[in-house]
Amino acid sequence: MTSSLASELETHGIAVIPELLSIDRLEAMQAAFAGRLQHQRWNDFDGYEKTEPFRHMVQDALTLHQGFVDLALHPLVKEALREYLGAGFVLCEAKGWLSLPTRRDFHGWHGDAWYDQSRVSTIPREVKVALYLTDVRSGAFNFIKGSHARQVPRTVRAEEVANVAADRIVEVAGKAGTVILFDTSGIHRQGVPMLEPRRAVFLNYHQPDVYLQAEDVAYYRYHPLLLNAAFLGGLTEEDQGILGFGNKVHYQEHFQRAPAHRGFRRLSSRLFDTKLVLANHARRIAARLRKIVGKR
Ligand SMILES: O=C(O)CCC(=O)C(=O)O
Incomplete structure (x- = not known):
């Protein structure tokens, strides 16, 4: 039987599921995600990454809550993707x-x-x-x-879409919990x-043996997924394959990302070292003063 999501993907390139998760599950996932948005990732605490002004990026969503793993492996999602992307x-x-x-x-x-x-x-298929x-x-x-599978993926200028009929443009407003496959x-x-x-x-799926563009290889964008062992119970062999267990196709040994903001990082690192040294001195002085006062 054809999955209706897969056939919507075939026809329109997009399929929307207005409600897939229970409220409890969604709230727990929202809370886990919010936890990563408290601070920018730094030193010994995790958080969001910032490489542009208007977005805070949360990497490795499958480490955050069981719900993200279960969504990634949801039977409806797997059925649609098996059909649309192939086993x-x-x-x-x-x-x-x-x-x-922002405007x-x-x-x-x-x-x-x-x-x-x-x-x-x-144009190899990829679904988010x-x-x-x-x-x-x-x-x-x-x-x-x-508009899917029509042109090699690229940036599209506003003029190029100016004449697209309004009824072809889907604007997916929706409640928290809305799921979109595209x-x-x-x-x-x-x-x-x-x-x-x-x-x-956004969870991103494609076939693993397709050659990746050079800039994504240099950035190690499609590194093997980072996972949380606590969320990996009861996986089928297919699930393990989807999560990339043992798959080293895009693994890069000794990967080092080319550092950005070098001067800024050096400066902030030095300032922080100075702060730690000063805090250490202050503690030792306070301890000595306590001793002196105690002797009196
Ligand atoms: O954030 C959005 O709504 C757009 C997402 C998008 O363009 C992408 O994932 O490539």
Whole structure:
């Protein structure tokens, strides 16, 4: 039997599930995600990454809560992806972000570029499964229906979509818990304006043997998933394959990301070292003073 999600993906490139998770489950996932948004990742605590002004990125979402693993391996999701991507597909990335309110169109129309276009002549399929963690009334995910598998994925200029019929543009406003499956070669964007903060997670699936584009290899974007052992009970062999157990296709030994903001990092590192040294002196002086006062 054909999965109805897979057939929507075939026809439109997008399928929406308004409610897939229980309220309790969703609330626990929202709380786990919120925990990572408390601080920017630094030193001995985890948090969000910031590489652009309007988004706080949360990496490795499967480490946060059982619910993210269960969503990634949800029977409906697996059935649709088995059919649409073919057996052997893997989850290659699991991250989310807080989008900050802005009127800037900083994440405009595009198809996701991910494979090496100089070595791959077809348009290989890739699907993202998005989950809204907040109610989304503005800055919703936008997708042009039927635009998938048509053009090599790239940035699309606003003029190129100016004449697209309004009924082909899906703007997925929805409650927290809304799940969206979309073919990433379809033309899509984060809607503008974003009037309220929006939290969402995006799980990304494709076949593991497709050559990756050089910039993603250099950044080690599709590194083997980071997982939390506590959430990996009861997996089937297929689940283990989807999560990439033992799969070293894109593993890079001794990977070191080229450092950015070198001067700033050196300066902040020195300042922090100085703070630690001063705090240490202050403790020793306080201890001596306590001794002196105690002797009197
Ligand atoms: O955040 C959004 O709504 C857009 C997501 C997107 O463009 C992407 O995942 O490639």
